[in-house]
Amino acid sequence: MKLSSIHIVIIVFSCFCMSCNRPSKDENGILLFENLESRTDTHWTAGHSSFWFPTQKRTGPYMYLGDEKYSGPIVKYHPNGKLEFKGTYDYGFKSNEWSYYDAEGNLFSVEEYGDFGTLHDKKVFFPDGELKLKLIQNRSNDTLYFIERYADGSLKYMHHFHSLENDIERYKRLNEKGEIYEFFNEDSIYYKLDPETLEPIKSGTFMNGRRVGSWLSYFDNGLLMESKNYQDGELHGDYKSYHYNGSINRYGTYIGGDKTGEWIEKYDDGxxxxxxxxxxxxxxxxxxxxxxxxxxxxxxxxxxxxxxxxxxxxxxxxxxxxxxxxx
Missing domain, CATH: 2.20.110.10 (Histone H3 K4-specific methyltransferase SET7/9 N-terminal domain)
Structure with missing residues (x-):
């Protein structure tokens, strides 16, 4: 049976539409990121106070391919054709290892994801491939360890904290000479120095993560800027601040975090x-x-x-x- 010209046009048009709806892939057959769409799901659930009542909740965002949450590998390329990133999705969430590259093709970041798109580890690199930053999250005890390095590999910054409460337990910062200019421990002294001159900027003491005792701050000329006292994390006791020339600016007393009694403020000439x-x-x-x-x-x-x-x-x-x- 011969096909009419109308039938031929319909068949050609149908094939064209099917090819348009087909998701695009790279030469290795991996799906391109441009095919995905970020969506937040909305669903109804039961809330409770004294009565049960319907509550609308949002979850996500998830990455969708069409009407389905995508699971599988993904890639994206820079405009110059170089790989920008590659990774894997699991039911719409980032999963396993993700690698990111600059427009020159240099690897600059690697991320490791666990269940439900939770970031576990992250590394960032200098252009020469040396490690710049490292993040390690321990889900078993809800802690996170973070370090950053200078281009020569020497330590720049390190901290360790409880991720659930977002409470930093300890950290330190170093200048390029390897000298510590800021140090904190939740049950120890705290100090901050000028990274170049190592002149004092601030100092005090923590106990059980709370400020206690005398805390001092300094101007960049080395003179005292502020002196205050803490008790169990609250301002308590004498308070003094100073002008840049060293003369008294303001003084008074705190009790349990509240200003109490007479407070006096002075001009810089006294x-x-x-x-x-x-x-x-x-x-x-x-x-x-x-x-x-x-x-x-x-x-x-x-x-x-x-x-x-x-x-x-x-x-x-x-x-x-x-x-x-x-x-």
Whole structure:
């Protein structure tokens, strides 16, 4: 039986459409990443408080090939034809080893994935192939170990922390000479130095992961910038801050994390700027401000951070500007 021209056109068009719907692959028969689509699934479940009620939840994202979560190998190429990355998906999640390359074809990162797309290990490389960064996650005790190196292979940064709580247990940073300029241990001293000069920037002590005792911070000229005290992780005791020239800037007292009693602030020449009173971290009582010549600038009164009483404002020669009553 002879086919009409219409039949021939229909057959050709059908074959063309079938080839268009076919996912594209590379010369090795591996699926190209461009065929996949990222989607988040939505489903209904039962929530509970005092009553059962339907709750909408989202999971994912997953990588889909058509209407199915994709499982199998995948590749992607740079515009110049060089391999960009290769890896494997398992039911829409990254799985096993993934390798990433720059546009010149150099390997710069390798990642290892476990169940449900969980990242276990990661390595990043310098262009010459030397290890730059390494991440090791131990799922058995929920800890993570991370190191980074300089181009010559020397250690740059190392830390170790509990991944579930995201609490760092210990870490250290080193300059290119191999000198430690920052060190932390949850049950030890903490210090931070200038990486070049090794001049102090900050120091203190941790106990059970909480700040305790005296903590000091410094300006880049080596002079003290701030002195504060902690008790079980809360500010407690005397507090002092300083101007860049070394003179006192502000001082007062904390109790259980709250500003308490009289706090004084000064200009950098030592002249008093503010005298304030606090109770449980709120302004309470008389509040005075002064001009740089020492003359009274304003006189105010607070109760639990609220304005009360008569407020007065003065020029630097003592002349009254305004008077306002808040009772």
């Amino acid at each position: 002249t008093t700027k503010i005298i304030a009173n606090f109770k449980r971290n709120k302004l309470e009582g008389q509040y005075k401000e002064f001009h740089e010549n020492g003359a009274l600038k304003s006189l105010k009164e607070y109760y639990a951070d609220q304005r009360i009483g008569t407020w007065k404002t003065f020029y630097d020669d003592g002349t009254l500007i305004r008077e306002t009553n808040y009772d």
